[in-house]
Amino acid sequence: MEDTLRTHLLDLARIFTDATKVSAATIGKRALNDNTVLARMAAGDMGFNIRTYDRLVGWFAENWPDGADWPENVERPARVAAE
Numbered sequence: 001m002e003d004t005l006r007t008h009l010l011d012l013a014r015i016f017t018d019a020t021k022v023s024a025a026t027i028g029k030r031a032l033n034d035n036t037v038l039a040r041m042a043a044g045d046m047g048f049n050i051r052t053y054d055r056l057v058g059w060f061a062e063n064w065p066d067g068a069d070w071p072e073n074v075e076r077p078a079r080v081a082a083e
Contacts, residue, residue, distance in 0.1 A: 002047065005053050006041055006048075008071070008073070008074045009038070009056055010038070012057065012060045012071065015069070016060060016068070019068035024038040024039060030063075031056055037052075037056075054077075057077060061076050062079065
């Protein structure tokens with residue numbers, strides 16, 4: 001299961017970087033205050049928990065670029081209305 005979730009995160013990062021030209025390091029810094037998280041995931045150098053997965057997917061969902069297709073195999077969380 002972890003490999004599937006890792007693939008989801010890396011797919012989201014790839015699509016996001018292709019659409020925005022924002023680096024994976026910048027995504028990690030903005031989403032988790034960790035500019036190496038996606039590189040370490042890609043290298044297989046780290047595990048992660050569901051909380052980390054949810055935080056990253058949530059960040060992608062809130063910041064997803066217009067015109068970029070969300071991957072069909074990744075469940076997209078509903079947007080939370082601002083209060």
